[in-house]
Amino acid sequence: MTSETHILRAAxxxxxxxxxxxxxxxxxxEAGSTLxxxxxxxxxxxxxxxxxxxxxxxxxxxxxxxxxxLGQHLIRNLAHFxxxxxWFFAVTMIPLAQVFALEFTSxxxxxxxxxxxxxxxxxxxxxxxxxxxxxxILIVARPSPDSLNAGVITAASxxxxxxxxxxxxxxxxxxxxxxxxxxxxxxxxxxMGLVMSGYDGVIAxxxxxxxPWILTIGVAxxxxxxxxxxxxxxxxxxxxxxxxxxxxxxxxxxxxxxxDEAVVIWTFVGAAVxxxxxxxxxxxxxxxxxxxxxxxx
Numbered sequence: 001m002t003s004e005t006h007i008l009r010a011a012x013x014x015x016x017x018x019x020x021x022x023x024x025x026x027x028x029x030e031a032g033s034t035l036x037x038x039x040x041x042x043x044x045x046x047x048x049x050x051x052x053x054x055x056x057x058x059x060x061x062x063x064x065x066x067x068x069x070l071g072q073h074l075i076r077n078l079a080h081f082x083x084x085x086x087w088f089f090a091v092t093m094i095p096l097a098q099v100f101a102l103e104f105t106s107x108x109x110x111x112x113x114x115x116x117x118x119x120x121x122x123x124x125x126x127x128x129x130x131x132x133x134x135x136x137i138l139i140v141a142r143p144s145p146d147s148l149n150a151g152v153i154t155a156a157s158x159x160x161x162x163x164x165x166x167x168x169x170x171x172x173x174x175x176x177x178x179x180x181x182x183x184x185x186x187x188x189x190x191x192m193g194l195v196m197s198g199y200d201g202v203i204a205x206x207x208x209x210x211x212p213w214i215l216t217i218g219v220a221x222x223x224x225x226x227x228x229x230x231x232x233x234x235x236x237x238x239x240x241x242x243x244x245x246x247x248x249x250x251x252x253x254x255x256x257x258x259x260d261e262a263v264v265i266w267t268f269v270g271a272a273v274x275x276x277x278x279x280x281x282x283x284x285x286x287x288x289x290x291x292x293x294x295x296x297x
Contacts, residue, residue, distance in 0.1 A: 042193030047218025083161030093151025
């Protein structure tokens with residue numbers, strides 16, 4: 001199979017990821033009108049557990065579920081649980097395009113934090129990409145007494161916790177497969193959701209109107225990450241990431257049609273700067289900047 005065919009197939013999988021992420025954002029906003037973020041995460045995790053357990057049972061893959069690194073799973077899932085709660089809160093507070101633009105800074109936080117957590121070297125190009133990404137955040141957020149609110153802060157903060165999730169996942173994948181990671185992800189976050197949503201003694205149940213949105217969140221969340229991972233397995237990040245940034249105009253158009261949200265040009269300008277910073281980092285990681293690959297014999 002040619003590289004062009006691989007890229008085409010990766011693009012098709014990315015269309016699935018873009019659709020799934022967009023569906024989850026819209027469903028999160030709709031469900032957020034009657035449920036708080038902890039309740040949304042509880043029901044999302046419940047749907048996720050049902051799907052993961054069904055798939056593992058159907059494929060006879062229970063032997064792949066490992067329990068030797070529950071501490072690492074707990075830290076990873078706490079980071080993801082926090083980031084996802086912040087994300088669901090943000091989609092109910094600010095324009096969806098702004099949420100997505102700020103979420104795209106997550107890879108740049110990986111660059112900043114990986115020397116501390118993974119022991120990776122921070123090169124000049126990676127440091128420059130992080131600074132450039134921060135400039136993009138300022139353009140998107142345009143901090144002022146009028147524009148800086150809880151929604152902007154939580155959207156920017158969720159990217160940090162998603163970055164931590166990526167790094168802890170990277171450490172886990174050295175020893176465990178996707179089935180084990182997804183099993184502990186959904187089951188641990190179900191417990192976290194029950195604890196946090198029930199701290200006041202009341203857990204709201206989804207009604208007939210909210211239930212379809214909850215199911216959409218659960219299915220779309222797993223589908224989005226599966227499609228994105230599948231795309232990365234078929235094509236390099238240099239080809240996949242530019243497609244992923246198509247999420248921004250897609251969600252901007254959907255939000256304009258569904259919620260009558262204005263298309264703000266500065267959101268796209270800032271997102272373009274963030275994209276440039278991310279792509280610069282990807283090119284450096286791929287060995288296309290600053291050094292030459294050794295000649296093969």
